Amino acid sequence: xxxxxxxxxxxxxxxxxxxxxxxxxxxxxxxxxxxxxxxxxxxxxxxxxxxxxxxxxxxxxxxxxxxxxxxxxxxxxxxxxxxxxxxxxxxxxxxxxxxxxxxxxxxxxxxxxxxxxxxxxxxxxxxxxxxxxxxxxxxxxxxxxxxxxxxxxxxxxxxxxxxxxxxxxxxxxxxxxxxxxxxxxxxxxxxxxxxxxxxxxxxxxxxxxxxxxxxxxxxxxxxxxxxxxxxxxxxxxxxxxxxxxxxxxxxxxxxxxxxxxxxxxxxxxxxxxxxxxxxxxxxxxxxxxxxxxxxxxxxxxxxxxxxxxxxxxxxxxxxxxxxxxxxxxxxxxxxxxxxxxxxxx
Amino acid sequence: xxxxxxxxxxxxxxxxxxxxxxxxxxxxxxxxxxxxxxxxxxxxxxxxxxxxxxxxxxxxxxxxxxxxxxxxxxxxxxxxxxxxxxxxxxxxxxxxxxxxxxxxxxxxxxxxxxxxxxxxxxxxxxxxxxxxxxxxxxxxxxxxxxxxxxxxxxxxxxxxxxxxxxxxxxxxxxxxxxxxxxxxxxxxxxxxxxxxxxxxxxxxxxxxxxxxxxxxxxxxxxxxxxxxxxxxxxxxxxxxxxxxxxxxxxxxxxxxxxxxxxxxxxxxxxxxxxxxxxxxxxxxxxxxxxxxxxxxxxxxxxxxxxxxxxxxxxxxxxxxxxxxxxxxxxxxxxxxxxxxxxxxxxxxxxxxxxxxxxxxxxxxxxxxxxxxxxxxxxxxxxxxxxxxxxxxxxxxxxxxxxxxxxxxxxxxxxxxxxxxxxxxxxxxxxxxxxxxxxxxxxxxxxxxxxxxxxxxxxxxx
Numbered sequence: 054x055x056x057x058x059x060x061x062x063x064x065x066x067x068x069x070x071x072x073x074x075x076x077x078x079x080x081x082x083x084x085x086x087x088x089x090x091x092x093x094x095x096x097x098x099x100x101x102x103x104x105x106x107x108x109x110x111x112x113x114x115x116x117x118x119x120x121x122x123x124x125x126x127x128x129x130x131x132x133x134x135x136x137x138x139x140x141x142x143x144x145x146x147x148x149x150x151x152x153x154x155x156x157x158x159x160x161x162x163x164x165x166x167x168x169x170x171x172x173x174x175x176x177x178x179x180x181x182x183x184x185x186x187x188x189x190x191x192x193x194x195x196x197x198x199x200x201x202x203x204x205x206x207x208x209x210x211x212x213x214x215x216x217x218x219x220x221x222x223x224x225x226x227x228x229x230x231x232x233x234x235x236x237x238x239x240x241x242x243x244x245x246x247x248x249x250x251x252x253x254x255x256x257x258x259x260x261x262x263x264x265x266x267x268x269x270x271x272x273x274x275x276x277x278x279x280x281x282x283x284x285x286x287x288x289x290x291x292x293x294x295x296x297x298x299x300x301x302x303x304x305x306x307x308x309x310x311x312x313x314x315x316x317x318x319x320x321x322x323x324x325x326x327x328x329x330x331x332x333x334x335x336x337x338x339x340x341x342x343x344x345x346x347x348x349x350x351x352x353x354x355x356x357x358x359x360x361x362x363x364x365x366x367x368x369x370x371x372x373x374x375x376x377x378x379x380x381x382x383x384x385x386x387x388x389x390x391x392x393x394x395x396x397x398x
Numbered sequence: 399x400x401x402x403x404x405x406x407x408x409x410x411x412x413x414x415x416x417x418x419x420x421x422x423x424x425x426x427x428x429x430x431x432x433x434x435x436x437x438x439x440x441x442x443x444x445x446x447x448x449x450x451x452x453x454x455x456x457x458x459x460x461x462x463x464x465x466x467x468x469x470x471x472x473x474x475x476x477x478x479x480x481x482x483x484x485x486x487x488x489x490x491x492x493x494x495x496x497x498x499x500x501x502x503x504x505x506x507x508x509x510x511x512x513x514x515x516x517x518x519x520x521x522x523x524x525x526x527x528x529x530x531x532x533x534x535x536x537x538x539x540x541x542x543x544x545x546x547x548x549x550x551x552x553x554x555x556x557x558x559x560x561x562x563x564x565x566x567x568x569x570x571x572x573x574x575x576x577x578x579x580x581x582x583x584x585x586x587x588x589x590x591x592x593x594x595x596x597x598x599x600x601x602x603x604x605x606x607x608x609x610x611x612x613x614x615x616x617x618x619x620x621x622x623x624x625x626x627x628x629x630x631x632x633x634x635x636x637x638x639x640x641x642x643x644x645x646x647x648x649x650x651x652x653x654x655x656x657x658x659x660x661x662x663x664x665x666x667x668x669x670x671x672x673x674x675x676x677x678x679x680x681x682x683x684x685x686x687x688x689x690x691x692x693x694x695x696x697x698x699x700x701x702x703x704x705x706x707x708x709x710x711x712x713x714x715x716x717x718x719x720x721x722x723x724x725x726x727x728x729x730x731x732x733x734x735x736x737x738x739x740x741x742x743x744x745x746x747x748x749x750x751x752x753x754x755x756x757x758x759x760x761x762x763x764x765x766x767x768x769x770x771x772x773x774x775x776x777x778x779x780x781x782x783x784x785x786x787x788x789x790x791x792x793x794x795x796x797x798x799x800x801x802x803x804x805x806x807x808x809x810x811x812x813x814x815x816x817x818x819x820x821x822x823x824x825x826x827x828x829x830x831x832x833x834x835x836x837x838x839x840x841x842x843x844x845x846x847x848x849x850x851x852x853x854x855x856x857x858x859x
Contacts, residue, residue, distance in 0.1 A: 059530075060826040061577050061580060061817070061820075062579045062580075062820055062821055063575045063576060063577050063578070063824075064576055064577075064578045064579070064824065065573060065574050065575075065576065066413040066574075066576045066647075066649070067573070068578070068828060069412075069576050069578035069581070069647060070410055070413070071828050072411060072578065072582070072828055072831045072832045072835065073406070073647075073832070073835075074832070075829055075833060075835075075836065076827070076831075076832045076833070076836040076839065077402065077406060077830070077834020077839075078832075078838025079832060079833050079837065079838065079839075079840075080834065080837075080839035080840050080843075083836070083837075083840050084840055084843060087843060090440075100400050100403055100404075103403065104403060123840065124631065124843070125843055127840070127841065127844035127845075128844055183495075199539060210605070213610040213613055216610065216612075216613040216791075217610045217612055219835070247728065283660040317770040319740035360501060361774065375477055377601060377605050378605070378609070381609075384758070
């Protein structure tokens, strides 16, 4: 028993409460963006409303005074630069209506002057459905798994599946947490795609993206036809940037899973629609649907059953991300899709 | 985050209502039930049912003098307690085992285990048994309901006895004597242990190795085994530290649950330091009723073995937990045999102690492999990979090694280090205390990467 002893320092309940209030206020003021983001990840309800009701105005105030800088600096120091991006993005999200950050148009697929695509107009692609190549231990398939935070565990699990099945493939995971296609001023996936393609020279790019893309596009709200068309156009543009320079390269675009709560259910469904719509426009682009196979007849589920019959807690608390163990499900789906086009061993 | 908001509302209201006990009691009961319902409101009925059944049994036992009636009330309550636990926790395990061994196809329920059911069931059993033994007077119904559901210990302990908690409800807690510095230390330390140490080691090292043992070499596997020893300690002790800290802020004292377990010199010593409230529960309500060490060596070994096997099964309905308990049972019996032989060994005492500590730690780690592995095949695969070669996959980073070494080294800090820090903390002005705690929260959030917090391991039990 933690018995009271005479030397134990004690204080009044009132003073303890004051310390707690100051501590919570300090933590909140120095991390408003993170709190808003945490709030956005909560299930709908009064707690979420209360948190966002407090944190959103404070985030505006903190943004004016640059109070998120200690957190951003810590993230950068600890090697979490992506979290910085995520924080900034959250801040931008809540200010989107009034600030309208400048949206940098992704390079046009028709080779507009100055765009990266202009140098290499339409890559010559292998016919769809044909075996692209046979990977061997001496010449393994080079797979780059990239995208937002959803891509991290998916990539790790794909890497483990490849290792455990001794497949002739090398998986590189390059997650860019907090990124998306709707705020290129924060993170430009077109630039990133061109750079990654040059750096890693992958045979296959597995792009897992969508968790941060719930914002208007050029003034159009999510779900509108204009939003869908613009999002599809950006998917197409980024895919072409990945493929540029290697007509054999393929992009397997993995859409987000079914999330737990609104408004993400609606947003993620629209993102998946837009990716699907982009596929016919780029011969090397494949859409990988993980939303339906990892749902319960289209509805969100925390648990999934693996082939051995074990129930796995497949999702994280936020109702968006897969858990580490649960990421094996989308990874298996991706591997199956790859096997449809590549001979692995 | 939700819990922080919940507690920030409950704490001032609790102290505000404390002088008016007639209001405070229903308030804290409602707050606790709200907390439990947030996980899944359906199981509130189970908690309420358990409370009614055990209070009714305790009342009958206390009021009736006939042994038969008293025994019947006790047996009924314990049977219902264990029955509920059995249905939710063990029925599928039993059915699956029968299916697999007899080739049958008994249906499985696939019910989700109600959060905290093991903990409040154990508390309920200790209550009715203690009333039956005459060690505890039956509580007033509302007091018992508060004891059974009090939110700081509801989900994963520590297992507080009625005799420790209910007397604290006799009058209002003193608002001028709150050991806030200790509470803040426990909560802040718990956050660091959970969000920085346990989650990082678990995600970056333990999960990959236990998920795909064949992809990792001996060094990585060994580090993952050590890593899991650190992860489960930091995860579970973080929860109970925070539970004790939150209770202190509300004016209540819980028993300690951990005392630097990896400094233990024997398995017996380990169990005096690890999950201490479960250890004493198993001792008082299982080992001693089985006969304890009365009745000769063989019966003592049998009782040790049975206690540890059932302790293993308490954690989960799986053969991995049975083997975990079996390793501890065999180890505890072997220690007694070794001690009884009294073989003179001419080794200096410090060396003997060091060897004993190293051996104990490694036996505990061996058992943890079975505890962590999802099935026996994985457990044996992990053990097999301890001696395997192959390339590194890069999961053993300097940061991970530093975390493991630091977490183990902290256990060797002199006793009283925490108390000295608390005394230094209270000398700070109030605003400095608050800002330093807020800054710590920020650092913990940054180090954990804002990727969300994994559920506490013991929430499953």
